[in-house]
Amino acid sequence: MSKAILTDITKCIGCLKCVSACKETNNLEMDVPRIWQKNDGLSAENWTSIIQKPGNHFIRKQCRHCLEPACVTACPVGALQKTNEGAVVYDSDKCLGCRYCMMACPYGIPRYDWDQSVPYVRKCILCFDKIKNGDQPACTKICPEGATIFGDRNELLKIAHNRIAENPGKYINKVWGENEIGGTSVLYLSDIDLSFLSYNTHLGNKPLPETTEPAMKSVPFAFVGMGGFMLGLNWIIRRRMELSKNQNEDRGNKDE
Amino acid sequence: MNRVQNTKIILWLITGFAAAVGLNRFIFGLGATTNLTDSTPWGLWIGFDVMGGVALAAGGFVMTAIFYIMKREEFHPLVKPAVLTAFLGYMAVILGLLFDLGLPWNIWHMIIFWNPHSPLFEVGWCVMLYSAVLLLEFSPVPLEKYSRYAKIRNFLMKFRFVFVLLGIMLSTLHQSSLGSLFLIMPFKLHPLWYSNILPIQFFLSAVALGLMMVAFESLASHWLYKRKPETSLVEKLGKTVVWVLSIYLIVKIIDILAAGEITIVLNGSWESFVFISEIFISIIFPIIIFSVPKMRRNIKAQWIGSFMVVFGMVFNRINVGGLTMLSITGDSYTPSWMEITISLGVVSAAALVFLFVIEHFNIWDLKPQDPESLPHTAPSFDYSSHAWLGTPDAASLTKFSLAFVLSFAVGMALMPEKKLHGKGIEEITVSRASGIERLLINGNKDDNLVEFPHKEHIARLGEDQCAQCHHLTLPRFIENSCWECHTNMYKPVDYFKHNWHASSSGANIKCDNCHVEGVQRESKSAKNCVDCHPKYDFNNARFIGSQKYFAISYTDAFHQLCVSCHFIKADELNKQNLTECKSCHKVKIHDQVAENLKWKTTLPHFNSVILPNIEKEKNQSEMSKDEKENINN
Structure with a gap:
């Protein structure tokens, strides 16, 4: 019963309500542009962001919550865990600050409190407290357009394929996150190429933990x-x- | 005497300097010290200190294997220094790691929280175990000096073979699993360096590096103490390294060919240049140098050859450790001077301990004469100050402490204020308002330009009202761009750093200094900024005055400026489309959003879009019209 989020790029109007809701829910502080930030809008205080692409496309970026996450394999102390609900959560009490998770993530998601003398890794945790109790994450709840929805991963995949089938020509015939590197819990439907969300345009379907497995074995x-x-x-x-x-x-x- | 002492003074200077910088790192965090970013989370400290440091310590396990396992007795003089270097190398790695880890006090967590799937977990355990083994392996040497520990020493000596064997086994794992660390980043690491057999490549290069590090160290320490160099031993090491390097080269070539990456090697990008130079420096030139017998015996060629391998292999570690990821992550990273200082400081501290141990314990078969305690040396006399510096021993101590304290002080003085207080706020220099007709404003730095009639604004607002946009200048900035105060597109932004003002490392102000006693502590009852900072006169900043410590959001600031005039003009010229978003925003705003943005309704996150008093503005604009006419006349 792994949960997931499906974001339909064609429906997003870029109102940024999800960003505001995320900030409120997770008690994130106000953001100041810093030299260490990437230009994708994510930061230690911004766990989801809207990337605007020419031609009226708004793409919501957030942690992909991979089914077989590289960060979870990488963390030497198991501070990052993939829960049954589908969220990849972070335990700041275990973390020792090696930042190997940030190196391992193929999407470049985890961010760091560079300005703190007691820094932690910061990223979307799929509102784990809420989904644990059967609720849905703040971002999907507030979305006025139904552009980003929350539900069971298999059902969302069905919905996504239905939408592609019902609207021929509207979407690129692909659900982003269905199979790449073993699949992710944050899926995208889109009419433009979304490969810019990852470091490599061709991620392949092999889960990243499998790359280190032979060496570790x-x-x-x-x-x-x-x-x-x-x-x-x-x-x-x-x-x-x-x-x-x-x-x-x-x-x-x-x-x- | 001078050679040793001068070297030590230089090392102390670097160590003192680094100590000051290190203090800064622990108080103000990584962002204030390093140039690391969210896309380059590992930098010089991992690439050089950890990756390079472990590789440089490889001499220990290579030499013990040659001496204890393969029974090559002639290498005896090199074994103890090699084990000592390995031990100090690992200590330096741990020290470097303490600087790099965000939460260094949690370093012991690996002992209790296990994740056996993680290569870093294995690396961590190997570092811990191997450091312990090295300590046991080496401790008989210092214990030799004290007869009361003879029992312990004998006990340790009995198990020396076991320690050696364990050390070799742990090193094998450790050196190779440093390569495994990067297996999980096939998308980040440049294909020329990424390989499924990275662990094997790392192990082979570590063996080569270990051999040459021992050779280099032997040459260096003999130069330092003016002893007869161990040329014949280095020659033998050179012979061996040719074999190891050849195997490494073949493995690398096969790997490149098998992956079909030969075109990338020759495509002329900077990575291909780095790759080719790395191959030549670390493998091909040393093979040539050490396979020609004449050169192999020449001490100068030995210096060059061993240095090339050491440099080239550390270069390889830096390349794998992050340098060659830069073009893929699209980030730029140059280590800050503070990172470089701390790296050098860690190395210098290790070198000082090495020299100390060499001078005080029985490392070499022939102990070097401790140059500072020779009985016939006269006490130092400083002619410039006419001061006796005591016995030579005390004199050198004085000099060393002076060097340390001096450079520590210089390090503290050089600490950049911006790094300490600004904590990495991006510095944008804005050119002085030129007053030309129309400006294209990229105020939010998202490349969505809006046309901004600058001259008209000056005319409308008045010549002395520059501060409305170019409002108060924050400390450290000469001019601000709009969004330095209006940092958030949609929210009012707090630019008064309360925590910084209150913290002891910041302004260190007591609560009562700003908040009036007896009244609830809140921004309303607090002092105004200008009471303490007379330079920042807030009275000129109209918008800011209303909400004492808040700059309104970027959107609001600009909408207030533009929209009012648009409304007036729309009425005047009867062109209602002037009130639409697209009359300014080049990028088309979605109709649905635009619908919501009719200025009467305000969405919760577009809070406080305050429409200016149109009547008043009208008067102003009429006034400015009159002025214009006057000017025209």
């Missing part, structure tokens, strides 16, 4: 293997030295 083998190899090498060399020593002694005896 071979860790015990490498550990034991290297130990065995070194012991074996040591044994051979010692044996050789002994042999040559004996030979030398034999020779010495013969010479005498």
Whole structure:
């Protein structure tokens, strides 16, 4: 029963109500432009933003809540977790501030409190407190156009495919987030190319945690293997030295 | 004597300087110290201090493998310095990491909160375990000096082989898993460096780097203490490194060919240039130098060859660690001078400890004469101040502490005020109002330009009313662009930094200094800014006066300015479309939004769109008309 958000780009009018609602719900402070911010509107105090593209397109950017998140695999202390409800949540008590999650995210979502002396990682948590209790996130709740809706992921996928089928030519025949890097819990329907939301235009369907899995699985083998190899090498060399020593002694005896 | 002492003074100077900067980092955070950004969260401290530092410490496990496992007894003089370097290297890595981590006091969390899927978790554990093993491996050396610890020492010596073996096994994991860290970033890391076998490449390059680091260190410390260089040993290391580098080169070439990236190598981008130079510096030139017997024996060639490998491999770590991600993330990153200072400071501190240990414990088969405690050296006398500096030992201590304190003070003095107080607010220089006919304003920096009739505004508002737009100048700025106060498009913005004023590291003002005693503490009952800062006269800023500490939102500010006149003109010329959004905004606003924006209705987030008093404005504009006519006449 993994929950998800479906955002229909063609319906969004760019009113920014979702941004305001997000700020209020998560008690985010007012934002000041900082040198370390990206120009996509997201920041430590802005967990969702509207990107305007030429031709009246408004794209809401937020954490994608991947089904197999790279950040969750990356975090060395498990401060980031994928919950059953679909949200990727953050536990600031565990975090040690290594920022590996920020490096690992293919969408460049997590932001950092660079100006704080006690900084945390900040990103959309899909209003986890609300969806846990059966409510929906603030952003989908307030949307006046129904451009961004919340629901069961499978049902949303059905809705998305229905919309594509019912309005031929209106959408690009693709639900963004259905399969890329294992799928995400934030889906997009769009009439323009949305590949600018990620670092690479062709993400592929392979989940990112699978890239490190072979290396991590071979860790015990490498550990034991290297130990065995070194012991074996040591044994051979010692044996050789002994042999040559004996030979030398034999020779010495013969010479005498 | 001078050579050692001068080197130490330089190292102390750097350490003191870095200590001051380090203090700044812990008080004011990463943003005030580094140039890291949301798209470049790892910078010099990870690329050089951690990635490079671990790689530089590889000499420890390579030398112990050669000496203890492969029983090459002739390398004995190099083993202890190598293990010492490895230990200090790891300490430096941990120290560097403490600066880089956002919450360094949580570094121990890895012990109790486990995530075995994370490569960083493995790296962290390897650092912890290997540092402990190195300590056990090395501690017999300092313990040798004290006879009362003989039992412990003997105990440790018994298990030395186990420690060595464990050290090699942990290092293998650790060096390779530093490469695994980047496997999860196939979209960020440049394809020339990204590879499925990054861990193997990292391990191979670490072995090569370890060998050459030991060689370089031997050459350097012998130069420093004017000892006979261990040329023959370095030569043997050179012979070995040729093999390792060749394997590394072949692996790299096969990897590039298999991925079909040969065209990227030659496409002339700056990455391809970096890649080719990295290959030549770290692999090809050293192979040439160390495979020609004549050069291999030449001490100058040894210096160059070993330095090339060390430099080239650290360069590789920096490239993988973030440098080659820049074009993909579209960000620019240059380490700030404070980042560079702290990196250098960590290295200098480690070097000082290294020199101390070398001088006081039995590291080399022949201990260098401690140049500062030679009995026949005369006490230092400073001719300029006619002061005795005490015994040579105390004199050098005086000099070192002086160097440290001096550079610490300089570091504190150089701390940029902007970094301390502004905490990274983007600095936009706005050119002085030129008063030309029409300006294209990109005030919100989103490239949506609106036409702004500047001259008309001056005429309408009056020559002395510049402050309405070019209103009060905040500290540190000569001119402000509109949005430095109106930072939010839709909300009134607090530009009075209350927390900064109250915090002890900021202005350190007591509550009662601003808020009147006995009255509830709120902005209404507080002092006005101008009471403390006579420079900022708020009386000229009309809009700000109404809400003492708030600048109205950017949208409101500009709408107030433009819309009033539009309404007047629309009535005058009977052109109702002048009141529509598209008469100013080049980018078409969605009809539905525009519908809502009829100025009578206000959406909650377009709060307080205050329509100016049209009658009053009318009078003003008539006045300005009269003035215009006067001017024309």
